[in-house]
Amino acid sequence: MRLTRRRPLLVAVLFCALAVLAARPADGDHAPGHGSSSVSGEVARLYEEAAKATEQYEAGREEAEKQRARAQELEERLDGERRETAALHEDLGRIARSQYRDGGGLPLTAHMLLADDPDQMMRGQRVVQQAETTLDQALERSRKAEAELARDEAEAAAAWKKLEERNEELATLKQDIEQKLETARWRLQGEADASVAAGACRGAVRLDQPPTGFTTRWVAPVETYELSASYGSGGARWAKRHTGQDFAVPIGTPVRAVGDGRVVKVSCGGAFGIEIVVEHAGGYYTQYAHLAAVAVDQGDRVSPGQWIGQSGTSGNSTGPHLHFEVRVTPEMGSAVDPVQWLSGRGVPL
Template sequence: MSAACTARPVAADGGGGTGLSGGVEAGARVARLYEDAAAAAQRYEEGRLEAEAQRVAVRRLERLLSRERTRIAVLHEDLGRLARAHYRQGGGLPYTARMLLSGDPEGLLRGHRAARRAEHVVDNAVDRSHRAETRLAADEARARARRESLDRRTAELAEVRRSVETKLEEARWLLQEQADASAAAGACRGAVPLDRPGSGSVRAWVAPVSAYELSAGFGSGGRRWAHRHTGQDFAVPIGTPVRAVGAGRVVRVSCGGPFGIEIVLRHTGGYYTQYAHLAAVNVEQGQRVAAGQWIGQSGTTGNSTGPHLHFEVRITAESGSGIDPVPWLLRHGVEL
């Protein structure tokens, strides 16, 4: 029943958690912000990847441009060598004079033509390289401008993400304060209506939360338990949607005691699953639920040292009949 402690931020209204009236409003707000935060994180990651891809493109163009400039320098040096050799062979005399004085005019003519062809080839290569350099420089400039635009957009997305996450953290602790009050009074608030389809899964069995870190496991020891740990803990933030692992019926919704706010479901085959230390419930006792349906929101009510979901699989509805949830889920096709 334990998880790492998280410091509570000061509420945005500076008060004792009354900035949102009622657990229903708080739970719904957390659920909306939870999805907003996930969407903002996805947009930021997409923007970051696009900006990184553009940075790679800029670096590639810079390398190509550098190679093209090196190639132009080499070609210019080749032209210079050809010109110097041509000058030395003629001793500085005009070509007509060289023809008259040559003992082999035809050989001189062939050499001259070969030299001119070589010069022409190199000159054309220089021309092509200059055109390539111009195109590459223009492409690099466009890519650099695009990268700078994407970097600015990524920074804006990061700021939006931080803002949503800050609001979510504040709303989470307001929800937890209200949950603590309900657990202390031993009276649950009504089910929290959420703008969410009844089931988010087409599979028969799912994990109770979609993103998590496993913490205390079944049978582990701890000073906070009378004997051994009776379930599997999933370390998740307050307000994380908790899902029914399979189709079933709600047989218990209760508040107070070591499990805080809890829900117990009965499934086909006679097994029961428990979801404890919640901050809010989204279902009523007696209600039928589908696999993957949001039934509550995680919290840290009851005998808990930090936000997490305590999940049990039982052979009866009562505590003390628990079995190890991990192999049970694995037999149902769910690997944690």
């Protein structure tokens, strides 16, 4: 199976909740909707909060990683300074011990008078002075580095603690929102099951369409998915062979029209549960089945990527997924391989 992800599944969950609460009354023989604007506003608010919490949580995790890397870099730099200072201490200690053995306690004038080679003695004295100067400089650098590291470590520790606390808060917020959305998602499915049992659709839930910006004529029926049962596969739930391609997605995932077309069927009964059939140019039809809600009515024109419904598990279904089918007539029994059909139109799955 090929896994494709382009947008978090949280969007699908949120919009499924929106569908539960914002369904409008349908015309004719459709049953009335049960949503309310106040609850719909609450779902929209949860959507905004969840998106913001997710963004902030990920940003906090990224910043925490940077803080850890920075602290490690500082510690490594200070370790280098410490090793350099220790080496200088050792060098100076050897020089001092040598001086002591050679009478280093005498005044410099006495050394010059007693030395066999005063010039050599002076050169040795300059070496000692240079070593002492180098050591003093190294010690000063070490002290500054220690002080800088102490400040940076304190700042990093405070920042890290704050980030951890904030991330814990955001994680709790995300969990709370997701629990509420999970409840809304199954409320949506409950209404879908009731519609299927009654054989009457509740009517289109006109979702706000996001800007698509598609530059292609054809798209996949869902944006984020995992392929499950394929075309032609066998199974006890099908009379002969599976006639479409299944996309394993959570309840409420926005389902998209794969191309330009006209809605020729919206049905809410039978093995396919809630389904939509769209007619396309060239004599082909696409079916979207086991939905939890529809966002179009029969006769509507649709464009590539337009949200036409939301996935579910209505009808003869073992779990949440979208059943996508391509046919040469509006009715079942004329299906072709949808994966090859889409691939031939530049949409690999």
